[in-house]
Amino acid sequence: MDFDFSSLLAFIMFGLTIGVVYGIVALGISLIYSGLDIVHFAHGEVYMFGAFFGLVFSSQMGLPYPLALLAAMISIGLLGIVIERVFYRRLTRSGGGYTVAGMGMIICGFGMSVVLQNIAFLIWGADAEPFPVDLGPALEVGDITLPRSYGLTAIIAVVLMAALHLFLKKTRTGLAVRAVAANKDIAFLMGINVPLMISVIFGLACALAAAAGTLIGPMQSVQVEMGYLMLMKAFAAAVVGGFGSLPGAIIGGLLVGIFENLGAAYISPNHKDIYAFLLLILVLMIRPSGLFGVEVRVKA
Amino acid sequence: MFRDPPGGCVSAGAGGVGGPAGVMLKVSGLETGYGRVRILRGVDLEVGAGQIVALLGGNGTGKSTLLRAVSGLLPTWEGSIEFDGETIHRLRPDQIVRRGLVQVTQGKDSYPAMTVEENLMLGAHIRAGRREIADDLERIYGFFPRLRERRSQMSGTLSGGEVQMLVIGRGLMARPRLIMLDEPSAALAPKVVLDIFVAINRIRDTGVTVLIVEQNVRMALLLAEYGYIIRDGLILMEGEAKGLLADPNVKSSFLGGSVAGSEDELVH
Numbered sequence: 001m002d003f004d005f006s007s008l009l010a011f012i013m014f015g016l017t018i019g020v021v022y023g024i025v026a027l028g029i030s031l032i033y034s035g036l037d038i039v040h041f042a043h044g045e046v047y048m049f050g051a052f053f054g055l056v057f058s059s060q061m062g063l064p065y066p067l068a069l070l071a072a073m074i075s076i077g078l079l080g081i082v083i084e085r086v087f088y089r090r091l092t093r094s095g096g097g098y099t100v101a102g103m104g105m106i107i108c109g110f111g112m113s114v115v116l117q118n119i120a121f122l123i124w125g126a127d128a129e130p131f132p133v134d135l136g137p138a139l140e141v142g143d144i145t146l147p148r149s150y151g152l153t154a155i156i157a158v159v160l161m162a163a164l165h166l167f168l169k170k171t172r173t174g175l176a177v178r179a180v181a182a183n184k185d186i187a188f189l190m191g192i193n194v195p196l197m198i199s200v201i202f203g204l205a206c207a208l209a210a211a212a213g214t215l216i217g218p219m220q221s222v223q224v225e226m227g228y229l230m231l232m233k234a235f236a237a238a239v240v241g242g243f244g245s246l247p248g249a250i251i252g253g254l255l256v257g258i259f260e261n262l263g264a265a266y267i268s269p270n271h272k273d274i275y276a277f278l279l280l281i282l283v284l285m286i287r288p289s290g291l292f293g294v295e296v297r298v299k300a
Numbered sequence: 301m302f303r304d305p306p307g308g309c310v311s312a313g314a315g316g317v318g319g320p321a322g323v324m325l326k327v328s329g330l331e332t333g334y335g336r337v338r339i340l341r342g343v344d345l346e347v348g349a350g351q352i353v354a355l356l357g358g359n360g361t362g363k364s365t366l367l368r369a370v371s372g373l374l375p376t377w378e379g380s381i382e383f384d385g386e387t388i389h390r391l392r393p394d395q396i397v398r399r400g401l402v403q404v405t406q407g408k409d410s411y412p413a414m415t416v417e418e419n420l421m422l423g424a425h426i427r428a429g430r431r432e433i434a435d436d437l438e439r440i441y442g443f444f445p446r447l448r449e450r451r452s453q454m455s456g457t458l459s460g461g462e463v464q465m466l467v468i469g470r471g472l473m474a475r476p477r478l479i480m481l482d483e484p485s486a487a488l489a490p491k492v493v494l495d496i497f498v499a500i501n502r503i504r505d506t507g508v509t510v511l512i513v514e515q516n517v518r519m520a521l522l523l524a525e526y527g528y529i530i531r532d533g534l535i536l537m538e539g540e541a542k543g544l545l546a547d548p549n550v551k552s553s554f555l556g557g558s559v560a561g562s563e564d565e566l567v568h
Contacts, residue, residue, distance in 0.1 A: 178414065186405060189397065189405065190397070191402075
């Protein structure tokens with residue numbers, strides 16, 4: 001194959017765009033991990049629901065795309081809070097991932113994933129649904145042509161990350177969220193309503209997954225089984241970046257996105273989904289705690 | 301330096317309480333523990349308004365367990381806890397903090413990955429009013445000038461004495477009416493311990509009631525008006541601080557007790 005610099009650049013840009021979306025989902029997984037002490041295995045299905053909600057708000061109810069995205073984030077965020085309050089609360093209350101109850105939590109997460117997938121199947125069926133969004137003409141960057149949705153995805157993703165960063169660093173609630181994630185007992189002694197903050201963390205993480213779903217929808221299509229692969233890739237991104245680290249989740253997502261696109265372009269496009277895990281194995285061999293992981297903690 | 305101690309005499313065994321009229325915290329027959337292991341086996345304790353009361357005991361006697369139960373971090377199995385006449389042992393910890401009862405943990409329980417100022421602002425989480433909070437922040441910095449110098453440093457980089465000042469300052473940011481200090485002298489150099497104890501005395505002079513848990517028996521009894529000695533989850537002795545200081549039984553039951561927590565030194 002002739003080496004073509006501009007197509008390499010194009011692959012990297014595609015990779016970055018899909019990578020920020022992995023990063024957003026990974027961010028949610030990391031938030032839940034540090035806030036609730038659990039790995040949330042139903043997060044792929046939350047993302048899938050987000051994509052369907054975005055589709056419903058945009059195509060069926062005719063909301064403009066950014067509004068549909070916002071509506072999907074809010075409704076899935078609230079749905080997440082209901083799931084956490086009704087199903088997960090009982091398990092996390094008796095101890096998170098550090099305890100035997102943490103194992104029950106993992107099984108509960110898998111069960112939730114199956115339930116959500118089947119609910120989606122009942123509502124929307126098994127067929128892939130197109131997510132048509134008119135975003136105007138393609139973008140020309142040098143000799144590279146990017147579909148309009150890619151540029152928009154990157155911008156929205158960056159805005160979401162910046163908003164999350166400002167929330168965590170500059171607001172009182174954000175400070176309380178960080179305190180709860182770092183140490184729940186001490187957070188309680190600061191007068192923080194820890195159960196409420198845990199709901200906030202879970203809702204935020206689900207809203208981020210919904211945003212990712214609505215962003216991916218127009219690029220691919222929306223389908224009941226789309227959650228599984230996203231969970232695996234976002235999980236790989238979170239681990240590559242260092243589990244529980246928020247900047248790590250984003251960097252991990254970008255790396256997974258780029259690695260996967262370059263692998264598909266220069267090695268074989270038939271095995272596109274393998275490269276993320278190849279990267280995961282490579283990083284874990286060199287740095288078992290991930291690129292930004294500071295400590296290795298054992299969780300069930 | 302110290303106020304008149306309240307009436308009360310040195311007595312062996314739990315029971316007779318010699319607190320003053322204004323009882324702020326009243327613990328009655330408290331039993332609690334971890335899992336199925338019972339640590340406290342019926343503790344009675346009172347803290348009078350405006351006092352410094354010391355709770356003394358060696359490692360593993362149930363001192364910290366008592367504080368955790370009063371703060372609501374541990375469930376009360378038997379007995380009751382009253383604060384200002386209100387039963388609080390079924391409240392969530394944050395609800396107890398909102399009533400003005402604040403526990404200050406040991407220095408190692410700061411948020412090491414947050415800055416000094418963020419730690420202090422967390423202490424003011426329950427309060428409204430930016431102006432007042434900013435004023436209190438200045439007050440704390442005036443109280444502990446070292447914290448002002450290090451306001452934007454991660455608290456994990458502070459020395460043992462500085463981080464102890466930080467957690468006390470963080471507790472004061474909540475504007476408590478009763479502050480409970482968990483071994484403020486643990487693993488600190490004698491000079492620093494003196495600074496901390498002077499600060500605690502000043503806190504009381506601003507009208508805040510203090511319950512201090514200590515292994516450093518002599519220092520704590522010099523500071524406090526009233527003392528309790530806990531052993532194996534029971535109050536072994538209680539009485540006014542001067543009396544306990546002079547009591548040979550106290551000295552004998554605390555051989556080596558005045559050396560600041562040796563176990564904690566290993567942790568640091």
